[in-house]
Every structure is written in C-alpha cells, then in structure tokens.
Amino acid sequence: MKIGLIGCGRMGSALIGGIAKSDITTPADITVYDLNADSVTTLVQDSGVSAASNNLDLTCKSQTILLAVKPQYIGEVLREIAPAITKDHLLISIAAGVTMEKMETACPAGTRIIRAMPNTPALIGLGATGIAPGSHATEQDIKTARELLESVGIVSVTQEPQLDAVTGLSGSGPAYVYTFIESLSLQAQKEGLALDEAIKLATQTVIGAARMVEQTDMTPRELVEQVTSPGGTTLAGLDALTEHGFEKSIAAGVHAASERSREIARES
Ligand SMILES: NC(=O)c1ccc[n+]([C@@H]2O[C@H](COP(=O)([O-])OP(=O)(O)OC[C@H]3O[C@@H](n4cnc5c(N)ncnc54)[C@H](OP(=O)(O)O)[C@@H]3O)[C@@H](O)[C@H]2O)c1
Structure with missing residues (x-):
C-alpha cells in the first residue's frame, strides 16, 4: 500500500x-x-x-x-x-x-x-x-x-x-483524566502524602482501574459495586463525590466539548 x-x-x-x-x-x-x-x-x-x-x-x-x-x-x-x-x-x-x-x-x-x-x-x-x-x-x-x-x-x-461525541469523549478525554489525576494527587498531598508519590499512586490507580474495565467482563457499575461495602471508606468517598456533583460535572464536560465540536464544524 x-x-x-x-x-x-x-x-x-x-x-x-x-x-x-x-x-x-x-x-x-x-x-x-x-x-x-x-x-x-x-x-x-x-x-x-x-x-x-x-x-x-x-x-x-x-x-x-x-x-x-x-x-x-x-x-x-x-x-x-x-x-x-x-x-x-x-x-x-x-x-x-x-x-x-x-x-x-x-x-x-x-x-x-x-x-x-x-x-x-x-x-x-x-x-x-x-x-x-x-x-x-x-x-x-x-x-x-x-x-x-x-x-x-x-x-x-x-x-x-x-x-462530535467522539471528540467530547476520547478526543478531549485525556485532559479530563489528567485533571482527575491532578485533583486526586493534590488532595492526597493535603492528607499527608508527598506530591510525587501521590501522582504515582493516582496514575497507577487510573491505569489499574481502566485495565479492570478492559480485562474483566464486568460493567463499570458492577466494578463499583464490587469494591463498595456498607460503612466502608469507598462508599464514604463515593457519597461525597456524588454530593459534590461528580457524575453531573463529567456529563457536563462531555456535553460541552461535544457541543463545541458541533459549533466548530458549523463555523468552518
Ligand atoms: N494534537 C491532537 O491532540 C489532535 C487530536 C485529534 C486531531 N488532531 C488533528 O491533527 C491535525 C494535526 O495536528 P498537529 O497537532 O499534529 O499539528 P501540527 O503539529 O501543527 O502539524 C501540522 C503540520 O502541517 C504543516 N503544514 C501546514 N500547512 C501545510 C501545507 N499546506 N502542506 C504541508 N504541510 C503543511 C505545518 O507546518 P507549519 O508548522 O510550517 O505550519 C505543521 O508542521 C490537526 O488538524 C488536528 O485537528 C490533533
């Protein structure tokens, strides 16, 4: 070819x-x-x-x-x-x-x-x-x-x-994930970890979780349920994330980027 x-x-x-x-x-x-x-x-x-x-x-x-x-x-x-x-x-x-x-x-x-x-x-x-x-x-x-x-x-x-939806998801997605890793690490630093160690742990956590989605036949929701026990730390973390609009923020981000992609196509 x-x-x-x-x-x-x-x-x-x-x-x-x-x-x-x-x-x-x-x-x-x-x-x-x-x-x-x-x-x-x-x-x-x-x-x-x-x-x-x-x-x-x-x-x-x-x-x-x-x-x-x-x-x-x-x-x-x-x-x-x-x-x-x-x-x-x-x-x-x-x-x-x-x-x-x-x-x-x-x-x-x-x-x-x-x-x-x-x-x-x-x-x-x-x-x-x-x-x-x-x-x-x-x-x-x-x-x-x-x-x-x-x-x-x-x-x-x-x-x-x-x-446009691909752009809003995977096109712009790396920046969302970088922001996620940064936010995880900055708060972990406030909780007592050195920043470079926190970035290392956060990065490996994202890689590991992504591989679990890829390599098991469970949906992301089933994987969440598998690691969440009543009264545990993960549930406390997830509840706080939802209370502060985590899922809604992500939905808004994907929507805004998809919309911007449609706008750029109309303007070009
Ligand atoms: N980077 C991303 O994350 C990403 C993601 C998805 C899609 N894309 C798309 O990928 C494309 C390239 O992005 P990039 O970041 O690789 O851009 P880039 O680094 O600016 O590379 C484009 C190259 O094309 C050259 N060029 C300009 N006019 C030309 C012409 N008439 N004939 C031949 N070469 C010419 C430029 O030369 P000069 O520097 O001399 O102008 C430059 O070296 C873009 O259309 C972008 O939308 C990028």
Whole structure:
C-alpha cells in the first residue's frame, strides 16, 4: 500500500511512526511532505520514509493520503492536490471539525474520504480513534483506515454526526483524566502524602482501574459495586463525590466539548 502523509507535525509523525513499524506496509512505500523541511527531515531519519517534493508530487506517488495539517489549512491543501486526485485515491483526514461536506466539495466528484478523530495518547501507541466514512468511501476504505489507525491504538467505526461525541469523549478525554489525576494527587498531598508519590499512586490507580474495565467482563457499575461495602471508606468517598456533583460535572464536560465540536464544524 502506497501511503502519503501531508503534515508531519506531532499527530502526523506519530501516525506514520506507528504505520511504518506495522506490517501494513514498509517505510519504502511511505512518502511524506510538510512545509516545514525540518519536520520532514526528522521523520525521514526516524522512520526511514521518503520525502516528496510537494503535496502534488506526494499525491501522484500515493494511493492512501493522510491529511494531518491544522484544520484551517485543509482547504488550501485540497485545492493544491485536487488536480492529481483520481478514483484510486483514498483520503483520510484527522483535521478536527472539518466536515465531510467541505472536503468532498473541494475534491473531484466521487473522491473517497474517511474522517478520523484520534487523541494524543496515539503519540505513545495508546490512541482511541473514531472514524467515519464519507459518501463515496467503501467498506474496503473503512478497513484500510481502521488498519492504519490501529497501528497507534484502538479504532471505533461510526458515522460523521457521531464524531462530535467522539471528540467530547476520547478526543478531549485525556485532559479530563489528567485533571482527575491532578485533583486526586493534590488532595492526597493535603492528607499527608508527598506530591510525587501521590501522582504515582493516582496514575497507577487510573491505569489499574481502566485495565479492570478492559480485562474483566464486568460493567463499570458492577466494578463499583464490587469494591463498595456498607460503612466502608469507598462508599464514604463515593457519597461525597456524588454530593459534590461528580457524575453531573463529567456529563457536563462531555456535553460541552461535544457541543463545541458541533459549533466548530458549523463555523468552518
Ligand atoms: N494534537 C491532537 O491532540 C489532535 C487530536 C485529534 C486531531 N488532531 C488533528 O491533527 C491535525 C494535526 O495536528 P498537529 O497537532 O499534529 O499539528 P501540527 O503539529 O501543527 O502539524 C501540522 C503540520 O502541517 C504543516 N503544514 C501546514 N500547512 C501545510 C501545507 N499546506 N502542506 C504541508 N504541510 C503543511 C505545518 O507546518 P507549519 O508548522 O510550517 O505550519 C505543521 O508542521 C490537526 O488538524 C488536528 O485537528 C490533533
């Protein structure tokens, strides 16, 4: 599979790093381009991929093109590559908030496009990505996008309207979890622990609890019940969390981020 990457920033480089190491393709079949020559050089040196001389050259050399520039530059990139897009191309865009309608309008009729919403843990191979097909994308295109993005984590296939909810959950989610770890640690410090030890314990607690959800066949609610005994410490903690609006705060956060994602898509 001939793969091209336009935009070798943090996210694009992480994706290509994962793809180059996977058995989907070989680095020799990957071409990259970025306006910033230093980013290209670093990626070429780190991953053994080749550099294209510009976006049009990259399009001619690739069948599957990952678009990883900032959302405001997607229109400009599509205008640049549109003359070289053929029926053999598949475009996969990770640009937040750039709608399928906008991209399909900027491309030749019938262009196959997939929209993806990864998150930053993709940088360490633990991403959670939602993907949605455009109106001309095939089942094989969804399979291709899934395989490529699975090289940096897990992938959930959905439809475009649901990508806003993906953004509100896993896209923005790492920041909620960082805030959670920070809050746990700061209070544990007030209760007497050294801050660095508290951060270590809080982080491992989040990893361990997440693994329990992943590796047992219990629901999160069943796991809560399993660790909560009448009159115990966990129940006291949970009651205080509910009293202070914990669940409602999280719901409001996911809703606000999903709404903001819908707004950005309307504005773009
Ligand atoms: N970071 C995240 O958590 C995250 C999560 C989900 C989705 N995304 C999406 O991922 C995309 C990339 O994000 P990022 O954080 O990796 O951005 P980034 O670090 O800014 O990387 C984008 C790169 O594209 C280059 N570029 C700009 N215009 C170009 C053009 N016309 N042709 C070729 N290259 C061009 C930029 O060069 P210059 O620096 O010279 O402009 C930059 O090196 C964004 O659309 C974002 O919405 C990011």
